[in-house]
Amino acid sequence: MPAGDETFxxxxxxxxxxxxxxxxxxxxxxSQAALDRYYAKVDFREWEIAGFFPPERCVLRILRELPPGSAILDFGCSSGRLLAPLTESYDCYGVEVNAAAATEAVRKGIKVLSDAELDTAGAPMFRAIILVDLFEHLSRPLELLNKLSQRLTDNGLLLIATGNGDATACRRDPALFWYFRNLQHLCMMTRKHAEFICERLRLRLERWVELRHYDLSLREKTVQILQNFLFWQFRRRTWMSRFVLRFLPGMRELKSGRLAPNYNCSRDHIVAVFYK
Ligand SMILES: [Zn+2]
Structure with a gap:
């Protein structure tokens, strides 16, 4: 994957x-050093769309239930696009390692803190801390969550939107699943891991919302479901693949069984809401 002047x-x-x-x-x-270089160099616009993805809409709905004026931290806020619509009514903060993205977030009214500033005694306390499409990029997730949970007010909420490792489509073979074929994605949350987080950080898991990451048209979904079905027929060398499907036209790529299709139309994401 190219980022700036380097290929990873x-x-x-x-x-x-x-x-x-x-x-x-x-x-x-x-390596962590290579990942750090990657995030410093990558063009943050790669992750941007005009509207919001389904998990982002879910997070915004939950945040809007908070009393106006509440302090909210978006850890890994990128250009600040998620909290931008809340800056009028809430006290919005962000942490972002990519300098270009952080500059953009400041322009949108987000108060950008450095990771080190969060560690200081004078750092603000937050009513909500959100990690949206961020957890999966962490090499030591519990370490960060532990630090962040200490910056939560009593009854504050920690919101994590990320891939769901328990999703059926992922369990067929996690290494072949689209989520892990992205070099930035190091891990996936599971229900068991959420319970582990609760136990270690003394949080309560209040909501576990399963949803898709992308808004796809019916046509896109149908194509994905069909390709995915065929891929697994060939991969498992089923009777149907050996005696029927291999004679159909256009099966060359799928027949090799090497590259799994980009199957991202199932409910393979979760928004997990933890309370302190
Ligand atoms: Zn472990």
Whole structure:
């Protein structure tokens, strides 16, 4: 994957599940130094769309239930597009490692803090902290969540929107699943891991909303479902694939069974809401 003047390549990997905490994680990943360089160089517009993705809309709905004036922190806020519509009624903060994105967030009325500023005694306390499409990029998620939970007010909420490792489509073979084929994605949340977070950080899991990451048309969904079905027929060398499907036209790519289609139309994301 190119970013700025450098190309980053994910070496061959496995996806493992931690028996203790339930996290699904990729091994090996790029080194932390390479990942840091990647995020510093990548063009943040890569993640931007004009509106909001379904998990983002869900997060905004939950945030709007908070009393006006509440302090909200978007950790990994990118250009601040998610909190931008809330800056009028709420005290909005962000943390962002990409300098160009952070500048853009400030322009939208987000108070950008550095990671180090969050650690100081004078750092603000937040009624809500959100991690949207961020958890999966972390190499030590619990470490960060532990730090963030200490900046939550009593009854404050921690909102995590990320890939759901328990999703059926992922469980067929996590390493082949589209989510782990993205070099930036190091791990996936599971229900077991959410319970582990609760236990370690003394939080309560109040909501677990399963949804899709993308708004897709009926046509797009149909094509994905069909391609995915065919891929797994060939991959598992089913009777139907050997005696019927292989004679159909246009099956060359799928027949090889190597590259899984980009199957992202299922409810493979969650918005997990933790309370302190
Ligand atoms: Zn673990």
């Amino acid at each position: 390549v994910q070496p061959a990997y496995f996806v493992r599940e931690c028996g203790r905490c339930g996290l699904l994680f990729r091994t090996p990943t790029l």
